[in-house]
Amino acid sequence: MKLSQIIRKMLTGSYWTIAILSLLSVILIGIAAYTIKLTEQFFDALTNSNHHYSFIIQLIVIMLLLKLTQLCMEQLRQYLEQKMSIQMNRLLEYQLIDLIHLKTVTKLETPQYQNDFNFLKSTFFSISSLIITFIHFAHQIILFMTYSIILINYMWYIPIIVSIYCLPHFLNEIKISKLNHSYTENTSQLTREKLMMFETLVRPLAQKELLIFQSKSFFLRKWDKVSLKSIKWEISHQKKIYIKRLLFAIIEPLGFVIIQILLVRSLIASELSIGQYIAITTAVTMLQSALFAIGQYFGRVKQTFLTSRQLQQFMEKYFPLSLTGQAHDRKLASPIEEIMIKNLTFQYPTTNRYVLKHINLNIKAGHCISIVGENGSGKSTLGKILIGLYDVAPGALYINDTDINEIDHLSLIRQMTMVSQDFVRYPISLEENIILNSPSEESNKNLLELSEKYPELFPEEVSKETILGWEFTGSRQLSGGQWQKIAIARALYKNSPFLLLDEATSALDPETEQSIMNSIVKNRKRAGQTTLFITHRMQICQMADYIIVLHNGEIAESGTHQELIQAGGRYYRMFATTQDNNEVNNSGENQLQGTVSAQFAAQS
Ligand SMILES: Nc1ncnc2c1ncn2[C@@H]1O[C@H](COP(=O)(O)OP(=O)(O)OP(=O)(O)O)[C@@H](O)[C@H]1O
Structure with missing residues (x-):
């Protein structure tokens, strides 16, 4: 994803707004230039001994009308900019979501x-103001040129003097935007830490533990520490900017004084009228602010380009290839064998x-x-x-004899499913939680089949349209086990050749667990x-065709349940421990336990 592509997408549908904004800009510049001319005429008419009141009143009315027009146009401009920015932010959110197309989660x-994502997120939205910034940037450049032309007509050297004494400030503004950019980058982790501590203290889910463990003051201290650090950094950053601005701001009054000396000299020598003097002074002030604004907008545009480069680097670092990978990647057409x-x-x-470490394994289709x-x-x-x-x-992992790195990832993922320990509890309807799509006739049919095959997975008292969780009005919260059943149902609904549980x-309670797993x-x-x-539940291990025992990242032993029990190794000890516990708990009533005890007896 390139910045140019994002901008092109943002521009689509905004052409009319941009055209109106540009037109408003031109009109506002015209009004500003004409106001300078009127100011001159107004003060000259006032200081003229044979002034005509009707002319002065006429000027006042025109100036008033211009001011009103200017105000209305400014308001309209603000509204259009706001509207465009809201629409573009939505588009940017979409783009941000779209750019996360991961292949693996490593x-x-x-x-x-x-940290990188947080930084990217915080700067990404500056792209939305890029178009508006460009319009403002162009507006200020034209304004600068207009005031320069006006001033050249009075005294040609004035715009040159203003440009010279404003140049350091202008360059400083560009430097400040760069400084702001690197500040956001360097404080990404701190900002996240502060937010996380804050969330820990205010999140409804965290309140239970805060209450039980009376840990509020502990987390408050942590938040306090990190937030103080963040404030310290922020203040020191702002101070740096303030000092930089102050140093360069000192030059401006000096320059302004030089201009005033030149103007007053011309005034005394009657080369300038009072009206011209006031008009020039006003135009100089406006020229100055146009120059500073150009510096600021230029800095912002540059900042956006820095963001664009960062975006490119971020994409190359984390999402070098799309899910569909490279053209030479092979599609996994046949089911995993x-x-x-x-x-x-x-x-x-x-x-x-x-x-x-040194894992060697061979898993054949249809095995458990x-x-x-x-x-x-x-x-x-x-x-x-x-x-x-x-x-x-x-060379480490082969699917159907093809190295996993050469397989088109999307075609691989289509054949895989998992239910992880940290599955997501979506605050959407029960059926949407399972089908992860909008319900359709086909999904209804498949869901019905699934519920007939696995009735234990569907909570009886909850309809499939019920919104789950407690986040939204009318929703219904499930128990931990019920949520887990929904996660299992989701994986089974996908019905893929390979399932990881x-x-x-x-x-789940042992009885339900046994039945569902069976x-x-x-x-x-x-x-x-x-x-x-x-699993850690040794009882259900017996259902597997083959068991792998991991210890410190290595396969300690593997084989069928019988083989491993007979081997009397790590698996045997793990199994014996749970059986011993069950014996104590169930007073030897469990039939399964009986058989295993017999096996142990045979062992010893
Ligand atoms: N995302 C990660 N980044 C770094 N280290 C990790 C990550 N996930 C797990 N580990 C480390 O890898 C090791 C193995 O973790 P893993 O989750 O695979 O163990 P496990 O056997 O599934 O444990 P458990 O029975 O507790 O679920 C652990 O020492 C853990 O600290």
């Missing part, structure tokens, strides 16, 4: 991305240690695989790698679809 889950991992080693961009292991052993990382969410080195049933595994196997589930 670089996105980093503080650097958050096999996923093969060869000596995979993985490290997150923010850490310098390997989270996964389970990954177990202690917290932080790398289960979720491996799961996300398998479905293509993280970048891996070439990452602790997807952790909030149906999922059975139905998907029958359809030849692959299911991979990550």
Whole structure:
């Protein structure tokens, strides 16, 4: 996405507004120039001993009418600019959303991305004022030229003197906009920190914990610290700008005094009339402010171009390729038959240690695989790698014998689904939460089929049109487990060849969990679809054809449930622990437990 493309999109539909704004600009310049002429005539008429009152009154009326016209036009201009800016902001929001077309999330889950995106967001909207800035910029340049021509007609050297003494201030304004730009960039993290602490203190969801843990004062202190730091930086930045402006502002009165000396000399020598003297003084002041405004607008235009360069860099850094990748990428036309991992080693961009080491794995279509292991052993990382969410080195992951890096990502993602631990709870209707689209006849049919296959996933008392959550009036909040069921239903609705369930049933009661997992595994196997589930519930592991035990990022052992139990290793110990707990909890009533105890007995 280039700035020129964004501007072209913003211009579409705004041509008439821009034309009217330009016309208003021209008229306002004409009024300003004519007012100078009238000022001269007015004061000359006043100081003339044979003044005609009717002429003076005539001048007053004309000046009044001009002022009124000017006021009305200014108001109209402001309204049109506001209207254009509102419309363009919406367009920019759209563009900002559109430019995030990620292929993998590897670089996105980093503080650097958050900082870069926050900075881009805060400067991105300056693009909306670019067109208006251009109109103002052109307006001020024409104004500057108009006043210069007026002044040249009186005394040719005056515009030159004004330009010379205003030049440092003009250049300073350009420098200040650059300074503002880098300030926003450097404070991106601090701004985010401050906002996050503020959100922690005021967000309705956070109030529960603030109350229970009485942690308000703790977070208040944190917010206070970061907000003081931010204020300190802001004030020091503003002070720098203020001093810079002040230093250059001192030159202006000196220049103005020189002009006044020249004018008064001409006045005394009767080379100028009083009217001309006042007209020149007014025009000089106007010329000065036009020059400063040019400096400011020029700075803003430059700032937008800096943003444009940043936008380009941001895109190259985070979204180098669109989802559809490069032309030579192969489309994954046939369903996933096999996923093969060869000596995979993985490290997150923010850490310098390997989270996964020397992983070798072969997953065949239609199988059900389970990954177990202690917290932080790398289960979720491996799961996300398998479905293509993280970048891996070439030669490490093959889908149907093709290196994942050579596969068109969109065609790959179409065949993958996951239910993650941090699934999204959309504040939209229940059916929209599942189909993630506008309901249609086809979606109704598919949803009905899904509800017949998995009745446990649909809360009986909630209609499919009910808006979920507590964000909006009339919505209905679900329990944690019910939300999890909706997330599972969403993944099953996609009905893709590969499904990753990452602790997807952790909030369900054991009976429902067992029943849902049974149906999922059975139905998907029958359809030849692959299911991979990550869990800490050892009981449901038995449903898997194959179990992988991860320890410190490495495959500690793998095999069927029976094989692993017989091996008496890590899996056996994990299983035995949960069985022991269940024995205590259920007083040995569980039949499953009985069989496993028998297996343990056989082992020992
Ligand atoms: N986005 C990330 N950036 C950096 N490190 C990460 C990221 N996500 C996870 N890690 C680290 O990678 C390691 C493995 O994490 P992972 O989430 O894969 O473990 P897990 O086995 O799924 O754990 P759990 O059972 O607790 O869900 C952990 O040490 C974790 O700190």
